[in-house]
Structures are given as structure tokens and as C-alpha cells.
Amino acid sequence: MAFYRKKRRKAGPSKNDEKVLRAQTAVDNERAAGTLSTRFPTLRSLRVKVSIATPQGVILEESEETYGPNDPFFLEADCPGSCGSGSYDFAVLIAQSLETLQKRGAAQIICSEPSYSGAAGTVCGCIAKCEFTAETAPS
Numbered sequence: 403m404a405f406y407r408k409k410r411r412k413a414g415p416s417k418n419d420e421k422v423l424r425a426q427t428a429v430d431n432e433r434a435a436g437t438l439s440t441r442f443p444t445l446r447s448l449r450v451k452v453s454i455a456t457p458q459g460v461i462l463e464e465s466e467e468t469y470g471p472n473d474p475f476f477l478e479a480d481c482p483g484s485c486g487s488g489s490y491d492f493a494v495l496i497a498q499s500l501e502t503l504q505k506r507g508a509a510q511i512i513c514s515e516p517s518y519s520g521a522a523g524t525v526c527g528c529i530a531k532c533e534f535t536a537e538t539a540p541s
């Protein structure tokens with residue numbers, strides 16, 4: 403089960419559609435996000451390195467992926483931490499850098515979802531670090 407934030411644009415689904423809709427939520431979000439080339443026409447590739455660690459510094463997840471011009475501009479990771487419902491959206495941060503013509507950069511997002519394994523009132527606090535490098539076509 404994925405924990406993508408709901409980004410509904412349509413009216414509420416019927417009961418029959420809900421199951422199918424849930425399975426397709428990720429796909430729908432990717433389509434709605436557009437592709438790298440529709441968002442940034444000069445972009446040839448985007449390399450994104452993500453590592454997610456607990457507040458204590460234990461790495462829970464590491465990944466590195468390269469996206470091409472036709473890949474969806476959808477860079478969201480589920481939080482593997484104790485919240486069970488957090489997610490990190492790097493697309494906004496990366497888009498901001500690309501819009502200001504920065505070809506590389508780093509972002510850090512801290513999960514602020516409530517933690518259900520800790521005491522009441524504690525937050526998950528996992529830290530996702532993201533590094534990206536963009537290749538653009540010469541203009």
C-alpha cells in the first residue's frame with residue numbers, strides 16, 4: 403500500500419471505482435505531474451540521489467535514479483519511518499532550483515507526521531536528503 407497524498411481533481415469516486423482508483427493513484431499522480439520535457443524543455447536528464455535516515459542517523463533507504471525527458475516529473479518518496487504515512491515531495495524543491503537555472507542542488511525534508519511507535523505527541527522526524535544533477539541541452 404502506497405501513501406501518496408491525495409491530489410484529487412475529479413469529483414468523488416463511486417464505491418465501485420474506489421478500489422481501481424486507489425491502485426491507480428500513483429499512476430494518476432505521475433500523469434498529472436507531467437514529464438521532465440513538458441516541465442523543462444531543455445532538460446536531458448536528471449539524476450536524483452535520495453537517502454532517508456531516522457533522527458538517530460540510521461539510514462533506512464537509499465536510492466539513486468536517473469530520469470529521462472519522457473519520464474514523469476514525479477519525485478516523491480514514501481517515508482519508511484515510524485509514521486507509516488509520511489511522504490517526501492522533492493519535485494517542488496527541484497523544480498524551484500531548475501527554474502532559477504541551477505543544475506545541481508540538494509534538499510532536505512524532515513517528516514513531521516506523528517509517530518505511532520513513540521510517545522503521544524512525538525513526530526516521526528525522519529530526514530530525507532536529496533541531491534540532484536541536471537543535464538540540459540546547450541542553448
Ligand SMILES: [Zn+2]
Pocket residue numbers: 481482483484485486487488489513514515526527528
Ligand atoms: Zn515519517
